[in-house]
Amino acid sequence: MEKIYACLLGEWVCLNDDPNCKIGNNGASPSSWWRNGAPIYAPTVRPKENDESFYLQNYVNVYYKGVEYRINPIFVQIVTE
Numbered sequence: 308m309e310k311i312y313a314c315l316l317g318e319w320v321c322l323n324d325d326p327n328c329k330i331g332n333n334g335a336s337p338s339s340w341w342r343n344g345a346p347i348y349a350p351t352v353r354p355k356e357n358d359e360s361f362y363l364q365n366y367v368n369v370y371y372k373g374v375e376y377r378i379n380p381i382f383v384q385i386v387t388e
Contacts, residue, residue: 308338309386309387311383312384312385312386315371315374325371327372327373328371329370331345331367331368332348332368347380367379
């Protein structure tokens with residue numbers, strides 16, 4: 308079984324512990340998100356260096372314990388037991 312962890316506001320939490328947790332643009336459960344390719348938002352065309360915006364950075368949406376987060380995918384870890 309995979310445990311999906313995310314760093315939310317500086318604290319690592321197990322997303323599987325919240326039965327209402329949703330991750331990704333399709334709102335999948337953490338385990339389903341992982342099994343189905345773990346999609347993230349990642350623009351294929353980047354603007355010129357001086358035109359970059361926070362809005363164009365890679366991210367994944369996480370809904371955890373009633374709060375919605377938009378985090379960089381580097382703050383997600385998968386642990387297989």
